[in-house]
Amino acid sequence: MLVFSDTPSELTRATEDAREMIDSRFSLGLQLRADGGIEDTVEGLPAAKAGIGPGMKVLAVNGRKFSKNVLRDALKAAKNSSDPIELLVENTDYFRTFKIDYHDGEKFPHLVRDASKPDVLSEIYTAK
Numbered sequence: 001m002l003v004f005s006d007t008p009s010e011l012t013r014a015t016e017d018a019r020e021m022i023d024s025r026f027s028l029g030l031q032l033r034a035d036g037g038i039e040d041t042v043e044g045l046p047a048a049k050a051g052i053g054p055g056m057k058v059l060a061v062n063g064r065k066f067s068k069n070v071l072r073d074a075l076k077a078a079k080n081s082s083d084p085i086e087l088l089v090e091n092t093d094y095f096r097t098f099k100i101d102y103h104d105g106e107k108f109p110h111l112v113r114d115a116s117k118p119d120v121l122s123e124i125y126t127a128k
Contacts, residue, residue, distance in 0.1 A: 001114045004107040022068050026107040036066040046102040060088035079105040
């Protein structure tokens with residue numbers, strides 16, 4: 001079954017490092033380059049609902065210069081705060097601060113075996 005936790009999988013970490021990107025698709029709904037450039041947004045999730053889209057660039061998070069760690073720190077801090085996450089975003093020649101009311105922290109998908117169901121995959125994999 002698919003579950004979410006606040007810890008990225010080894011695959012997610014390796015992908016982020018290899019592609020020099022930040023994967024917050026399952027929390028804010030953003031996939032960003034290391035420089036803050038927005039590669040993609042997920043419709044229906046907080047960033048897209050706020051009006052943020054691909055091609056824009058995040059310059060600052062909660063008043064701090066953008067970096068992977070600053071974004072991750074803001075997501076963690078928001079779990080224990082009622083304040084929105086503020087993203088200063090550049091869109092061509094314009095700058096705008098988006099306030100995103102999100103407080104669920106980081107989310108990363110993981111596959112976990114459902115122990116209440118038969119382990120069919122192991123049966124298939126076992127040599128006969």
